[in-house]
Amino acid sequence: MAEKITELTPEQEAALEPHRDMWLKIGLSTDRADRVEAEAGAREAYTIAGLDQPEAVIWLDSPMMGAIGAWMLASSLAEEAASGTVAIGDRDGGNGDCDERYPEVWERIMAVLAKGKDYPTFSEVWAGMTESARNGAKSAIREQVRSAAYGQHDAGWLSFNDYFRVVVPVEGTEKLSGLIRVAKSCGWWWPFDRAIILTERPTALHLDPQQRLHNADGPAIRYADGFALYSWHGTRVPAEMIRGEWDTTRILQEPNAEVRRSAIERLGWDEFVIEAELKQVGEVMDDPGNTGFTITLYDVPAAIYDEPVRVLICTNGTVERGGTRRRFGLTTPVTVNTPLEAAAWGYGITAEQYAQLQRRA
């Protein structure tokens, strides 16, 4: 056994940051998959694991399509269809509740597995399934998340081991070589004994400066097939909220407090306090910390924050790139009674001290 590593050399220390940044780029990449390299890496992973090589490689567009495809393989539907043993039904009957993505995934899989032979359409297979099997399909697809390898999204743990593999190097970590090649080349993947499902990376990914998933204008993550995730500064939210389709009534009906707060920010506090008819506390005051702008304090019903708070509506001291200044709401305890006290509370100073400020940095 190799000698235990007890310290890093200066060169190894210096390699930490670039290696970490390289893996961050891999994890967040939206480039098209390198299909040749991904397939080679997957095959290497099979070899290292002592498994026989799979016959078929199937490419799909997203984790969602991948999981649907994995269900079609795990349930044996696809193999039975390829061998002509699957039960089929009347294509015009019983397929009304079939998800629109199933037929597309089916065609991609069968194009590989059927090897040019005729095969039934997914509608025929779906119609031939028992009602119980059809009803259980979504649960079975959801379960495929557990058996997925995350490809590029395995960067969190692969990066750490890859450092010890490449930079140090440490005996044993070479076993990760195949998995690392896949991670550097594509998105989620599913290994089966006779086939591999590999998927594309996202086509778009948006983070805010704090590295939280965020996009005010559309999906924070989007894949080529339309599978998408909407997020507001790290809080996952419904698409309708990001699209601006929520009014004050809908916001107040939202049971999740984080989503509710995100929706208020999305709408804008200025608009929300008017539409929700929040009760103003005290007078509108000039902001001593931000000359030329005012601060206003409002009561916020407990229904919004799950606890009684007040909100100070103020203007950002920093000019945005477009030349505007963002108005925002700062929640405060109900113990503050004036806008000045609320602003001072936000800085952890007294109202008297805040009143002496000339302008925020």
Place this chain on the structure above:
Amino acid sequence: MRSVCVQRYDLRTERVGDEPLKEWAIANDVYTRVAIDFTNAPIRSAVDTVVEGTVHSFRTELSNMEGEERG
């Protein structure tokens, strides 16, 4: 078709064979030094956020579809 595990060793939990990686190959302080740079770095905070978000969205979308079908 049968799902297979392409990772018969368990480096995800930093184990090779019966012993954790740090026990047989790397001194604890070196292991920790590197772990801090990778674990506390944006890789985990950003990429794992993407994974969690994707898994969540995935489950939500399937649940919503089930709800629509039941309805």
